[in-house]
Amino acid sequence: MAEPQRGPRARYREQTRAEIKEVALRQLADGGAGTLALTRIAKALGLSGPALYRYFASRDDLLNALIRDAYDDAAAAIGEAAARAQDRSPRERLRVLATAYRAWAVSEPHRYALIQGSPVPGYVAPDDTLERARAALGPFLPVFAGGSPGADAASMVDRMAAWLETDAGVGSWVAQYAPDAAEDVRASARALAGAVLAWAQLHGAVGLEVAGQFAGMGHDGETLLAAQSGMLADAFGLE
Known part of the structure; x- marks a missing residue:
């Protein structure tokens, strides 16, 4: 069904x-969220204060919108990389995804800062940012589902298995991005x-780089990220 036309x-x-x-992003780039x-x-847009508040109720409301956009753009960049690398080996897919994550962050440092920590003291992100964060991380899930974690990673796998038992939303997240692993608790973990x-x-x-x-x-x-990706691939026995 076609979307109705907007007036x-x-x-x-x-x-x-x-x-x-x-304009807000330019301010962020120039001096940070503070x-x-x-x-x-x-003033930059030639609006009165009350007029602007018709579009965003507060500074935090504007931050919410910017953070949502940043997560969505990061997820899109990583998702596009995942699509390009879908026929490659798990080790190579991990490298491609890590590279895409870094490329987005380095090109958008002020937006990266918004989604990796509290942008201003006392700010509380809206609940829906959790799903957006999971969308950015989701393409990494199928990379590891078929791995063979070594002893160093075994405790983490056990902890994730316990998480699956207590949070149905986590299982749904895995099912969305790694459906082949969804029916196997250990693969999901x-x-x-x-x-x-x-x-x-x-x-x-x-x-640290940003x-x-x-x-x-x-x-x-x-170079550092390539080394880290290789070590993580080794820890999970990725071919």
């Missing part, structure tokens, strides 16, 4: 919201363990 008022509202977010100010955004460990390693390396912490250390983010 001029709805299109104008959507366009104005997009313009507000664009410098985000609705009054400055309104391997998928989760690998994905969570991949996220931890990626965030550690990429977060923050400029590698300056003067004699290496680069791409």
Whole structure:
């Protein structure tokens, strides 16, 4: 069924919201989330303060929208990489996904910062960001489902098996991205363990790089991430 056409008022509202977010992103890029100010955004767009509040009720409401967009864009980049690599070996798919994650973060450092930690003190992200975060991490699940984790990863697999027993939503997440593993608790647990460990390693390396912490250390983010991906693949026996 075709979507109903939106009227001029709805299109104008959507366009104005997009313009507000664009100005907000420039503020983020220039000074971080702490410098985000609705009054400055309104002035840049030639709007009054009350007029801007018709589009975003508060600074946190605007942050919510920016964070949702960032997660969605990151998930799209990783999902596209997964589609390109679907016929490759699990080890190679892991490398491709890790590379896509890093490429997005390095190209969008101010947006990456929004989704990897609290952007401002006291901010509480909306509940739906959990599903968006899982969408970004989801393509990693099938990579690890068929692995053979060594002793170092065994305890993590056991912990994920316990998580599956207590949270039905986690099982649904695995079923969405790794349907072949969904009926096998151990395969699902391997998928989760690998994905969570991949996220931890990626965030550690990429977060340091985006923050400029590698300056003067004699290496680069791409080389480090490749090494980390290889070690994780070894830990899970990925071919």
